[in-house]
Amino acid sequence: MPPNITTLNTTRARTYVFRLPLFTRVVIIAIIAFWIAGLQSVVDVQQWGALIPAEMGIATLYRMNTFPFIHLNIWHAILNILALTPLMERFEAEHGTLSCLALFFGPLTTIPALLYVGLEKFIFGGNVAVMGASMWVFLLLGMEAVRTYKANPSFVIGTYSIPTWTTPIALLFATAVLVPSSSFLGHAAGLVVGYGAGLGYVKFLAPPEKILRWIEGKLNLLGRLPHYVSIDQKTYGRFGVLPSSNGALSSSPGVALGLVGSTQRLARYTMGWDGMMGGSYVNLELGVGASDSTALESFLHAADGTAVKMPRLLSSALALRRDPRILKIPPYLSLLCILVGAVWLFLLPLNEYSRRTYISENALLPGQVHTYFGGSDQNVLRAYKQEVNSLVGKSNVEINDKLESIVKGLGLKTARQNFTYNAAGRTYAGENLYAILQAPRGDATEAIVLVAAWENVKHEVNKNGIPLVLTLARYFKRWSLWSKDIIILLSPDSIAGPQAWVDAYHDAHDSSRVASLPIKSGALQGAIAIDYVQEQRFKSVHIVYDGVNGQLPNLDLINSVVNIAGGQMGMGVALQEMWNHNDKYPDRLRTMLRGMLKQGLGLASGPHSSFIPYHVDAVTLQPFGEGWQDEMAMGRVVEGTFRSLNNLLEHLHQSFFFYLLMHRERFVSIGTYLPSAMLVAANFTIMAIFLWMKSGQPDEVPAASTPESSDKETPTPPTAERDLLLPLAVVTLSGSLSAIPLYVFNHVSESALTPLFYLFLIINTLLPIAISTTSSQLFSPTAQQYHLIKSFSLLLLGMFLSSLATLNFSLAMLIGLLSAPLSFVKPSSSPVARIIGFVLLNLTSPPAVLLASAAIWGLNVGDILREAAVAWHVTGTYSAVVVWCVWWPAWLAGCVCVLGRPEEQEGKVKKA
Missing domain, CATH: 1.20.1540.10 (Rhomboid-like)
Structure with missing residues (x-):
């Protein structure tokens, strides 16, 4: 009986590398x-x-x-x-x-x-x-x-x-x-x-x-x-098989075919002519002194007159799928995906994988106009600074009363908006003040926003940012070149205020918490926020561009600011708080990883972050360092950027929205970095399919009866019947329990966050033990059922992460790497192995990672949870959903598998 396709290819593939000449x-x-x-x-x-x-x-x-x-x-x-x-x-x-x-x-x-x-x-x-x-x-x-x-x-x-x-x-x-x-x-x-x-x-x-x-x-x-390979060892064609023009091999007795060249061989070759060609399986061994003609004639007689038989080919392919040796490959393939994905990430800062930035939208023309902000405007700025300094320590309403009088004196239409958010037992309430400078050459269909928050994200008073925005508003009013309206937004803080204003501007607000806007302009084309806290002159400008949930502005906006500040104004430009960047691999890698961490957390990093979800490209500018640049230089950077945005005939769309910046002039696009996260996510899917196939293998395969004739096909191996009730119940329970930490940590008061976290840390450790012990006592799970539990959980994890990678690559990559040990855990009969596996998994659990992160950054766990709760209620950050509803259920199911003690049970067998 001819063997299946695996008999030929598996052996040759295993020895191919060792036979290379x-x-x-x-x-x-x-x-x-x-x-x-x-x-x-x-x-x-x-x-x-x-x-x-x-x-x-x-x-x-x-x-x-x-x-x-x-x-x-x-x-x-x-x-x-x-x-x-x-x-x-x-x-x-x-x-x-x-x-x-x-x-x-x-x-x-x-x-x-x-x-x-x-x-x-x-x-x-x-x-x-x-x-x-x-x-x-x-x-x-x-x-x-x-x-x-x-x-x-x-x-x-x-x-x-x-x-x-x-x-x-x-x-x-x-x-x-x-x-x-x-x-x-x-x-x-x-x-x-x-x-x-x-x-x-x-x-x-x-x-x-x-x-x-x-x-x-x-x-x-x-x-x-x-x-x-010597001259006498030449084969003149693989294994001495000569091709023919008509595709049929003839072995007429009158034609004696022999190998061309010497018959000396130092090795013995085995040639398989299997069912793929419809012939019988023949061993052709050529030894020292062997008769080439006789051996080749035997081979040709065996293959004579045969035709391709597709049913036999399909049978061989199905047999390959059930070959137990195939099941040894997925764990190594899964590990390879993780390693290649991680290495891929660290290769991105190299010149071979990254590109220089460039302006895709030709209409921007950054740095092509002369800026005139300065001169007498500096005296106006000093006067406004004195007014702002006198308002420090007063209430939001008092501040807005004074600022509104100044803005109205400039001849702009002003309005206010109240908002109230409740998160972590706190109330975040305030009043936004904004004004609209109508474009002399426009029809109120498009607008650009200039933002200055009274307090930045670090709760520092924006003492120079507010006066600079007021001075720029007065300066912009004198020019007649604007084709887009300019909106001046003065918010009490950098997160809740801008978010409430942008939500209301697009009629996406909750009217019970956020008031509607009395006056509006056209579609927002871009926004620039100024965070100018330091008093002394500065050396460089820091561009903050991370949005909510890892969203980013169009790369052309960042490139325009870099071109204007670095090229036209001669300033240094920094990203991700890398104050001294030497454009070498270590600094590139740190910049990229810092950006990935911020995007993975999904928190708002400045007033600009609230605009990006509405497809309004925005950045925040922060001066830093000690140098000779003053407020006028920062104003000219803003003026140049506004002049570029004023040139746009349509919304920014030419450049990238998905990228990783590693230097102000170097980036990686989504097509280059996405495969790394996809490979990490694919490892979970590979292991899920592997475990599903493994669960269908019976513990003992019944011996197949010997076929009467060699022409009959090999009987299909039996398949064990899968018991899906318990695995589906455990995976469903894990997913359902995830709603508890998601709700609790987003709705309790700030004072209860830290005690509840440590309580949950204890529950998190005991819960897998309770589920595993209960299921063992009530249902006596088999090894197959543990395989199915892990298979279903990994399948869901891989599916969610591969989808998430296209939306928030950094978050998908971070959770994928932290969840990598889940692919390789399995139940063990040894108590020591179960304890070690459980301890190692607990070190990579979501609460443990949160606790370790707080220790590394020197933060309080309660502060981190409060910021997460505020982000959940105010900006709509979904990182908590991914952590508690995707990562944590997979971790819980993995711990149940590690602690499992599968019962020795003979699997039910059915014919596939």
């Missing part, structure tokens, strides 16, 4: 070695060894042999190794190691390199450097295409007959379209030479076989070098 191994090792050498910064390996047309000369001819070993990055090297290895291994097995060495360090590399340099430099007049082994790949593909064409001239798709030699050409164009930064001309040069070599036009350049034999004999290469 010598030159192929050397090429792979050289590629990896050059990549490792390129990690250092002393010598630029890419610049030294790449094929650069302008650098070619007598002293740099070595580049024609070094460029295939040098790659842009690790992924470039891995893809080329995977593509090159089977082609190079086949070529070496057919021509010998010494021939490969001579050809690939000779004509097969030099000719395509010279062809590329000639075309690129003298025909197209360019100087595009190329590197990588993909030129070898297309060269070998061209040779294989010619060989395939001689055996099978065409293949049929529908009613069309397509020549087989065109396959590499299609691959050439597909690579040029799908693979970024690929060299079409370089690949084409390798393909042309490959076609020529396959047709025999460069055969005269091959080294004579007599000389190669003489070198091998003198140096005894076969005896000294492992995995060496």
Whole structure:
């Protein structure tokens, strides 16, 4: 009876790497070695060894042999190794190691390199450097295409007959379209030479076989070098099977077919011709002195006249799915996903994975206009500062009375808005004051907002920010160039006030807590908030851009501010409180991780954060450091930014809304960083599917009866019937219990938050023990049921995190890494193992992580929970939902599995 497909492929796949011949191994090792050498910064390996047309000369001819070993990055090297290895291994097995060495360090590399340099430099007049082994790949593909064409001239798709030699050409164009930064001309040069070599036009350049034999004999290469393929070991085709043009193998007694070349073999090959081709399984072993003709005739007789049988192929595929060896792969694949996802994240600050920022919206024209704020405006600013300083310590109403009189004196329409929020037992009430400067050249359909909160997020009085906004309002009033209304918003705080005003502006407010706005303008196009607390002159400006729930403003707005402040005004620009950024890898990584942490928490970081959920791009500007810049310089930055926003004909949409900034002029877009979180989330889905398949395997598989005939198919292995009631009940209970901490920590008073947290910490430790003990006593769960509990919980976790990654990448990545141990926990019969696993899981539980974070940052747990409650009620932050309703139920189900003591029970078996 023919074996299934796994009998052939599994064994060969396991030993494939160990059978690679010598030159192929050397090429792979050289590629990896050059990549490792390129990690250092002393010598630029890419610049030294790449094929650069302008650098070619007598002293740099070595580049024609070094460029295939040098790659842009690790992924470039891995893809080329995977593509090159089977082609190079086949070529070496057919021509010998010494021939490969001579050809690939000779004509097969030099000719395509010279062809590329000639075309690129003298025909197209360019100087595009190329590197990588993909030129070898297309060269070998061209040779294989010619060989395939001689055996099978065409293949049929529908009613069309397509020549087989065109396959590499299609691959050439597909690579040029799908693979970024690929060299079409370089690949084409390798393909042309490959076609020529396959047709025999460069055969005269091959080294004579007599000389190669003489070198091998003198140096005894076969005896000294492992995995060496000598001239006498050449196979001229894999395992001596000669192709035929009609696709049918004939073994007529009158035709004696034999292997081309010597019959000497140092190894014994086993060839499987299995059910995929409809024939019988034959072992063809060629030993020293074996008769090649007789062995090949036996093989051809066994395969004669057979046709492809799809039912047998499908049966083999299904058998592969049930092969128990397949179930050994998912845990390692899951671990690989986590490791690759984490490493991917740490590669992002490198130049190869990040990009320089640029302005996508041409209408912005940042820094292209002359700013006039200054001169006599400085005297006005001083007067306003005295007025503001006299208001420090007074009530919100008294402050607004004075400020409203000043704004009305400027000729602007003013209005007030009351709001009241209740969170953590506190009442956050206040009154917003705002004014509208109607655009002389507009029709009140669009507006820009200038915000200044009386207190910033650190509850410091904005002593310079308020006077600067009033001075700018007076200055803007004198200009007739505005095509958009300018709204001046003065709020009592930086979180609740702006949130209430923006909600009411878009009619999305709760009228019982937030009053409606008496007057409005048009659609908001952007907002700039000023947080100017320090008294002395400043050196640089800090841009705060993080929004609620990890949302970000359009990158063009940040780039415009950077261009105006850093380029036009000569200021330093900082992000994420990185005051001294040297644009090296450590500072880039810290900036990126700080941004990810803030976005993962989802809290409002300034007055601008409330605007971003309504698709209003906004940032907060904070001066810092000691330098020679004063309030007038900050005012000119705001003026330049407003002038750029005033140029817009439509809302900002050209640039990115999903990105990670690591320097003021360097970022990573979503297409580059998203795979890291997706890989981490995918590990949970992989383990969930693995556990589902494992739960369907019975403890003891009944012995199958021996078929009467070898033509009958292998009986399908039995499948254990899954008991889903208890696993679904445990997972549902875990999800239902998550509503308790979500409600409690968002609705109790501030004074009760800390005691309740420590009480919950104790309950959190005892709850898994209680669920596990109760279920063991009442239901006696089996190992299958524990597998299903873990499978369902991981499936939900992976599904939620993969969806969340597209909305809040940082939060999904953070929770995914903290939940990674859940993929590998399992019930154990050893009490010590259960205790250790439970303790380790408790160290990564949501309460434990919160407690550790408070200790690291030197904060009070009660303060953190209060801020989370305020964010829940005021700004609508959903981080608490993700923590308590996604992460915590998965952790609880994982602890139940760790503490489980599965009963020895014979699984129910049913036929699949």
